Amino acid sequence: MLNELDRGSIKGIHGMGGASMKVLVASWGDFSRWEEVVYKFEDKEFTSKSTLSALCNTIKPNITVIFIPDTLGRDLSSIENLYKKLKESIKDFISSLDVSCDVTVEIVPGIGAFKHGSFIGNAMDAYYLALYKLYKILPKDKNLEVHFDVTHGLNYVTFLVYRALRDLLEILALRRKIHLKAYSSDPFVRGVKELTMHVIEDVDVRPQPLFRSLSSDNKYLKNRDMPKEEFGNLCRRLDCLRYLRMIKRDLNAWMGSIIFGLPLAFASFYPDTIYIEKAIDELVNAYMKNIEIVSDDGKRCIVRRLSFGEDFGTLIKILFIAKVTEDLPHGDELSEDDLLKITDELFKGGSVKYFIKNEIGMISRLIRSYTVTVNNRFQWIKLRDLLRSQGRHLSEQVDVRNFFAHAGLEANLTEIKSDGKSYLRYTTDKVLYGGLKNDPREVIKDIIEKGLFQGQNFFK
């Protein structure tokens, strides 16, 4: 007999191909205080101090991650000791449960004043670090059945981890089937010995392209509690900030290609993931190195001198999208088949796919009718010139509205060739834009930025 989850998993992978994995994510508070009760889960009973026993032994996840705030740590002699001892004590606790799966523990920065010390920083850092950890942990090429347990979590940590998880799953859903199920047990009441576990969310996650571009002022790290000069020096020493400033507009153009349905721009602006990954690691290192322990009136204070800015989150999401679309064609010159593949794989769901295919089909018919007249092959020519040879009147001026209305295959920017198969690329010749001759790549970036700005201005 299949239990409900097994059935879910089979339904989950049906019709989409590819392997499916199960991921369990939980947010935990102070586990040292939990008491043994009977957890009832799907008609089975598990006597345990935690829902983890029931979830692991029933779901049998391939990956299990527990998020805890560092505020649970008691050894405040150094940051290293704080993390090390806390990991040891939660590992001991998990070992004492009867749990059949490997568990990864991730510590995120918490906030609050406790008897053992104070933790001072930006509360949202936990969101950004959960995003960073989950980016590393989540498989990028699998359909996922994700289980999220809120039972034992602190309100704000659960809220932030859920949001980080959800944000990444919505990106994964651009390519994969993602099912999300969330759980909570009955509230713990002293003296009550049986707690039922409930499903509190059960949805197919809908794909969401990212809709926030990297800002003009490089908000990756923010100065929370550092002398201005020291922060300035730190920023100057970080190679990644220079690099990110340099590639920012290319990244925004690439992201926009997914939002606006521009398959050739997607392929041409596909980013270099290795350098972005390094940049993100460098930012996290800088953040971690600037956590200090100070003594205030004999009491220990963990002070996070930096905090993460919103561009840090956007950057992780851009990298994640790149990883999730790594297998799609990219490069400067694309065959018609490659363009169709990108369109089919990336723009499902709405009607954009039909519009784009209409455009590609129209160009393809043009190329084929021209090919016949030139012995079945021709070298790169402007799409504009081909259209003109058919008697169409076209302006030489690149126009924003036209660019979007033709899936980025604007006639002045696009070149075509054929060797029997049709190919497309963006021209490297300067183009007329805003009345002046401009570099075509810069023109494309400018147009997409305009589109993003319009969109974001609306969403603000």
Place this chain on the structure above:
Amino acid sequence: MLNELDRGSIKGIHGMGGASMKVLVASWGDFSRWEEVVYKFEDKEFTSKSTLSALCNTIKPNITVIFIPDTLGRDLSSIENLYKKLKESIKDFISSLDVSCDVTVEIVPGIGAFKHGSFIGNAMDAYYLALYKLYKILPKDKNLEVHFDVTHGLNYVTFLVYRALRDLLEILALRRKIHLKAYSSDPFVRGVKELTMHVIEDVDVRPQPLFRSLSSDNKYLKNRDMPKEEFGNLCRRLDCLRYLRMIKRDLNAWMGSIIFGLPLAFASFYPDTIYIEKAIDELVNAYMKNIEIVSDDGKRCIVRRLSFGEDFGTLIKILFIAKVTEDLPHGDELSEDDLLKITDELFKGGSVKYFIKNEIGMISRLIRSYTVTVNNRFQWIKLRDLLRSQGRHLSEQVDVRNFFAHAGLEANLTEIKSDGKSYLRYTTDKVLYGGLKNDPREVIKDIIEKGLFQGQNFFK
């Protein structure tokens, strides 16, 4: 000096026109146990048993709603008394705080076994009822600055209320600017007298059209704990279920018109909101009437014999979208200006708008060039016939791909007329579809359902 929130609000309404309102939503647990502390919020201090004092007195919301689970109620002599006494006690508690705003309290069904009684039902009912309450409370025609406080909430209630709020705000964002800010204070620790309040989310909410259609099996209410025959009788007695079965495909077609960018279908299938509203009220009444109090071994049990199904949530969202788009043109015959207005107002952000305007522009040019030849006016004719008169070869067969690729303005389905201004409508003559003559409205519903099914199949 403006404080941060005031600045947010001014930024919030900038560039979008229309009034802006502030809404505060909080999720609360057992308020009878809270102790007085100093809450620090935006450089001010508030001595209070709750964050409500700080939030109300600083934000000055126009609307304040607090959600609590019914499990906090102690009087289990009847459902009426349970709700009445609980409302009285929370109102007393709020009066004892120094709070300057009117507060609405909404009770949602909670779950768990407590010393004073057990509450048995589907945990997700709280989500559906929060959706129902928030649908009634949220303004439909305003830009909103929404504040959500997780500090005092039970994990699962906070999770469910947040999701309901978020789902509705994403719909509102189709037309309005919505900014969402969430808060949590430092965790409460006995003996610690000062708690800092933190921002844990601060985002512009992105618009999300609904992407779940009403199911084929009418899952509005589910039988949780009722004899099969009684449930059957109940369903037969509910007029709304008959009505909803009847209009289901029209509602799905209308919803699809927003997902797929079909402005004429949007106007033609715009639903009758009064009847849907009545249907939803009838479903909620049936749910509430079937909450029983039973005595089990001398202990009181609240048993919810029904639970809500996913179509109930979808229906509320469809109604909400209708309310949010009430001011847009609808009806069977639309002027070109009306179509452009719908397109501009409903399909912002991505490139779909450009595609649709391209289509409308193309048809508009056709009409104008034809008008000149017929003394500036002509009565309804098929778009197909006009295109043919221009020498275009067109199949008489309505084609799914064509329908979506031309923003629903498929040449066999669409009729046009002109009296100087251009008008469009769907034909009432039968059309060829799948090789057979069919009612055009049924054909449109079938095509959109196919699109939705494809999309949903992918998202599953």
